[in-house]
Amino acid sequence: MQPLKGRGAASGAPSSRFNLPGREADGDWLDSVADIDGPPRNPATSVTEEHPRTILSFNKSPDIPFDRSINAYRGCEHGCIYCFARPSHAFHDLSPGLDFETRLFAKPDAARLLRTTLAKPGYRPAPIAMGTNTDPYQPIEAHYRITREILEVCLETRHPVTITTKSDRVLRDLDILREMARFDLVGVGISVTSLDAHLSRLLEPRAATPARRIAALGKLVEAGIPAHVSIAPVIPAITDQFLEAILEAAAGQGVRGAMWIMVRLPHEVAPLFREWLEVHFPERASKVMTTIREMRGGKDNDPRFFERMRPSGVWADLFRNRFRLAAKRHGFGPPDVHLDCSGFKAPDASGQLSFL
Structure with missing residues (x-):
């Protein structure tokens, strides 16, 4: 299987949990398909606008530190192969x-829907998490x-x-973020997985380079905006x-x-990640998956x-101690x-805002 330039997944592997039908190529011409049709074309990105009735999602998970979130988009063009x-x-x-x-969804009514929710008499404020399911600053946010x-x-x-x-x-909204920081209304975490631009292009093909993310952290701090680095996920080997x-x-x-988070491979992510390993790191695939397991x-x-969210065992303790010692050495605390x-x-x- 050949990697697709600019994409994380090497295939459109379907899900067997719902109604999406599986498709298996078959026929006597398979070995000659590339000669006849040429190499597979890189799929283009499409965006569909959707109009949900609500935008604020609530959860009661004991594993995450927030109870509500907003996802302005579904799907993510960053294409991170490990994305949970x-x-x-x-x-x-x-x-x-x-x-x-490649098949993304945008919710242009999000701000209006949020305003409607916040106006409800029984609403009680608590921090809203953005970037929990798809990246709020993926490329289509520019449009x-x-x-x-x-x-x-x-x-x-x-x-x-x-x-x-x-x-x-995120720096394009520095004006708003700076003003929100004045009232203790915002905190920003930027996820950095490696410092190798080539490796990051394989893992997160349409995300910003590591150098740009590190520089963005510095600009946020300089602007007085609470910012932290998230080493997420850590992938062994x-x-x-x-x-x-x-x-x-x-x-x-x-x-x-x-902070740091060990890689998680729920549901269809595991076979997609295994496929990615076989394409890019076949010599390490077995070691990586053995360590994760x-x-x-x-x-x-x-x-x-x-x-x-809590890996266990000898390997987990090793990574945990490495992070603890390095954080101490450089003066880090938790976000x-x-x-x-x-x-x-x-x-x-x-x-209109209430003046009561």
Whole structure:
């Protein structure tokens, strides 16, 4: 199987959990397809606008530190092969493989829907997480600017948010973020997986280069915006070699908050990731998967609450200690973002702010 330039997944591997039918190539001409038709064409990105009734999602998971989130988009053109959100495309009978990174959905009504939710009499503010399922600053944000519109509503209503991204496109909203930081309304985490641009292009083909992400962290700190580096995910024998160097580079930009997350391979992500390993790192594929399985109770993924975000075993302890020692050496603590909900001002149904 040949990699597709600019894409993370090597195939449109379907899901067997829902209605998406599997397709298997067959026929006497298979060995000559490339000679006759030429190499497979790189699929283009398409964007469909969708208009949901609500935009704010609530959860009760004990494993994550927030209870509500907004995803302005579905699918993500960054194409990170390890993305735990890939299986969400299967809910819509689309492939968690190439469809996830090429068949995208935008929600242009997001800001209006958020305003409607915030205006409800029973609404109680708590930080809204952005970037939990797909990146709010993926390339199509340059055109749609939905994330910016959401932030404008949050600034207007003094509602706190947290942002996680792999893009320096976040700097385009520096004016809003700086103003939100004045009122303790925002915290930004930028995910950095390696410092090798070539490796990152294979892992996250349409995300910003590592150097641009590190530089963006510095600009956020310089602007007075609470920012931390997230080494997420750590992939054994692929990216773990950069763990200490990422912390050193972030410290050089004045960043003082850091976290790390071990790679997770839920549902269709595991076979897609295995396929990626066989294409790009066949000599290491067995070692990578063996190490992951040793940290996940002998399986590709451990989905249990209280366990899925906490790898265990000797390898997990090794990575945990490496991070702890490097963080201590460079003066890092955990992300320390104090968000203030006390200034929240609910808009009325017409979109005007209440002065009560």
